[in-house]
Amino acid sequence: MSEKKILVVDDEKHIRMLYREELEAEGYSLATSDGQEDILELIAKEKPQVVILDIKLGTNRSGLDLLQEIRSKDQTLPVILSTAYDSFQHDLKSIAADYYVVKSVDLTELKQKVSMAMAKASKQAA
Numbered sequence: 716m717s718e719k720k721i722l723v724v725d726d727e728k729h730i731r732m733l734y735r736e737e738l739e740a741e742g743y744s745l746a747t748s749d750g751q752e753d754i755l756e757l758i759a760k761e762k763p764q765v766v767i768l769d770i771k772l773g774t775n776r777s778g779l780d781l782l783q784e785i786r787s788k789d790q791t792l793p794v795i796l797s798t799a800y801d802s803f804q805h806d807l808k809s810i811a812a813d814y815y816v817v818k819s820v821d822l823t824e825l826k827q828k829v830s831m832a833m834a835k836a837s838k839q840a841a
Contacts (some may be wrong), residue, residue, distance in 0.1 A: 793832035
């Protein structure tokens, strides 16, 4: 697996830009989405090793619902849930995620989870 690709799904443009800047500096390539397009088509097109998924995607979309869609098609793709609200950690739908990160200006925890998720994806691909 030569390219380490991450799909970032977040409705906030500045978050997508921040994640792109920080994670590309770590050597990852990024695809981004505001969460409005079909998640399974996007994954098929982009073929990411890891998905970072915001839980609240505007008024009528939920990252937890997208997570269920992803899991219905792919049980092994590592998914990191990212949200400003830690109360979602106790939502039963969120247990299908591999990792959970509360949004912060300090991306240290997110980068650690991405590294762990990439390692998991590499093992599964081997």
